[in-house]
Amino acid sequence: MRLFILLMAMISATANALAAPQGTDDPTTNEHWHRGYELFQMLLEQRGLTPERWWDSALSKPSESVVVVCGDLRHLSPREWLRARRFVAQGGALLVASEGTFEFSGVCSFMQGNVIASDARDRYLDYEDCIRVRRLKSDEELLKGVRELVVNQTGWLSIPSDDSLDWQVAASLPATTLPRASRGQPLILVGRDVAPQTGLMILAADQSLFTNGMLWHGDNAIFAIQVAELLCRSGRQRLLFMSDGNVLPGYQQSPLTQPPEPESRPTPPPNVNPPEPDFQTKLRLANAVLDEVQDSNLMNELLRDQPRRMRPLSYSRTVVLILLILATLFVLWRLSQKRLDLPDFPRPRLLQSVFGVMSARQIANAELGGAIVVLARDLCAELTGSQVEADWIKLLSERSNATIKGLSHSQRRDLTEVLGIAVHGATIHLTRRKFQTLGQAIKELRERHRMSPSGTVPK
Numbered sequence: 001m002r003l004f005i006l007l008m009a010m011i012s013a014t015a016n017a018l019a020a021p022q023g024t025d026d027p028t029t030n031e032h033w034h035r036g037y038e039l040f041q042m043l044l045e046q047r048g049l050t051p052e053r054w055w056d057s058a059l060s061k062p063s064e065s066v067v068v069v070c071g072d073l074r075h076l077s078p079r080e081w082l083r084a085r086r087f088v089a090q091g092g093a094l095l096v097a098s099e100g101t102f103e104f105s106g107v108c109s110f111m112q113g114n115v116i117a118s119d120a121r122d123r124y125l126d127y128e129d130c131i132r133v134r135r136l137k138s139d140e141e142l143l144k145g146v147r148e149l150v151v152n153q154t155g156w157l158s159i160p161s162d163d164s165l166d167w168q169v170a171a172s173l174p175a176t177t178l179p180r181a182s183r184g185q186p187l188i189l190v191g192r193d194v195a196p197q198t199g200l201m202i203l204a205a206d207q208s209l210f211t212n213g214m215l216w217h218g219d220n221a222i223f224a225i226q227v228a229e230l231l232c233r234s235g236r237q238r239l240l241f242m243s244d245g246n247v248l249p250g251y252q253q254s255p256l257t258q259p260p261e262p263e264s265r266p267t268p269p270p271n272v273n274p275p276e277p278d279f280q281t282k283l284r285l286a287n288a289v290l291d292e293v294q295d296s297n298l299m300n301e302l303l304r305d306q307p308r309r310m311r312p313l314s315y316s317r318t319v320v321l322i323l324l325i326l327a328t329l330f331v332l333w334r335l336s337q338k339r340l341d342l343p344d345f346p347r348p349r350l351l352q353s354v355f356g357v358m359s360a361r362q363i364a365n366a367e368l369g370g371a372i373v374v375l376a377r378d379l380c381a382e383l384t385g386s387q388v389e390a391d392w393i394k395l396l397s398e399r400s401n402a403t404i405k406g407l408s409h410s411q412r413r414d415l416t417e418v419l420g421i422a423v424h425g426a427t428i429h430l431t432r433r434k435f436q437t438l439g440q441a442i443k444e445l446r447e448r449h450r451m452s453p454s455g456t457v458p459k
Helices: 001-016 030-035 038-045 056-058 078-089 220-231 279-296 298-304 312-337 356-362 370-382 389-396 396-406 409-424 432-451
Strands: 064-069 095-098 102-104 108-111 129-134 151-152 166-172 188-191 200-204 238-243
Touching: 038 064, 038 220, 038 238, 056 064, 056 078, 056 238, 064 078, 078 095, 151 220, 166 312, 200 220, 370 389, 370 409, 370 432, 389 409, 409 432
Parallel strands: 064 095, 064 238, 095 200
Antiparallel strands: 102 108, 129 151, 166 188, 188 200
16 A cells, blocks of 8 residues: 555656656756656655755764765765765665766775666667666565566676675676676675664665656666665654765755746736726626626535525525635735745844854763764774774784783773774764763773884783
8 A cells, every 4th residue: 555655646746747848958858857866755755754955964863864875976085985884884774876887995896887688588678778687686675576677777786895784685687788797796785784773775786776767667666665665764864865976955846846937927027016907897807706606506506515404594604604714714814925024133142163062062962972983093093003994903803912912801892892983983872971981991092002112002
């Protein structure tokens, strides 16, 4: 039933968008509509997500946010992609879809298409670059009820190198595609955190899977609905939707969903009030209204359906009274639309810096996780002399036990916890007592390191 309701809503939205005039350069043409993501945005927002306008704001609350990045992925810097990995590690939901070449550092590689089907049975509508994908993982919940996906000018993905998530290949390309390097390669990857209902990452090598024009082919619509349901789990409330590096507004604010303006709409002269109708015009209008009511036999229809235990006179008076009340409400509503919007007087307030406001809010809300991550990463960089996380992990490996030989058992435990925070991050909400304990441990490890003549933690 839920799938039927959402599909009907998608059909309604498409009908409104396609009502725009065709053959012009207006952004509401069919070509722009087919390449847009309004229908998929609608699926997400109909499940309670509120559109977010800022990247930093969405990533600061991983457990409440869904982030969707489509199109050219090179608009985000490597630092921001590292933040996206930590966002998933802290419980966020991330969907990345692109058919271009891109190296998602530490996760996998996106290989650019255009992949074509050499076998005619794998072609959709006889187009060689429109491929029927039937190699699907049957027990994956995203593909429940999905028999085939249809992709257009798709690329492919490499096997993921990230071991922090449990990865599943949800869909793979056919074994007869060209180029040869694409044969049997992953098309859709799903990575889940080992803890249930926490971090989630979905990667797709074809962004058109989620565009308006491709949702109607194959079982793409069912797949998109189930992706939206999975992303919105755990009570998430925020949605950041990016396309080619630009944050998209909500689907209701998109120009593709707005009705087009008439081409020849008369414009009244500026600053000129329309003339008041004279008495004869008003009289003709009133007579026309009365004639229309009489011809429609409105009063007789209402009196025919009156309640059996009510007198005709009382019923007619009640009907007239209801009509008068509705007319009065309509007049009041029209008058309220013409009220003057006077600006409020500004209230005097003390000026504060942005840093002071943000710091006070973070302390009040116990949002100390970001600060402890910065301290932990700075300590690991100082101990190892490197900015690479792999070198930090080697600090506790078997080959580096001599480096921490002089530490006590409690200091080794503190170093292990600090290293885990530096690599995997920490929760946003951290108690003040825990923050002070970790800060004291970091301070002691740094002082011990600096007192060592060798420049490392003393033996």
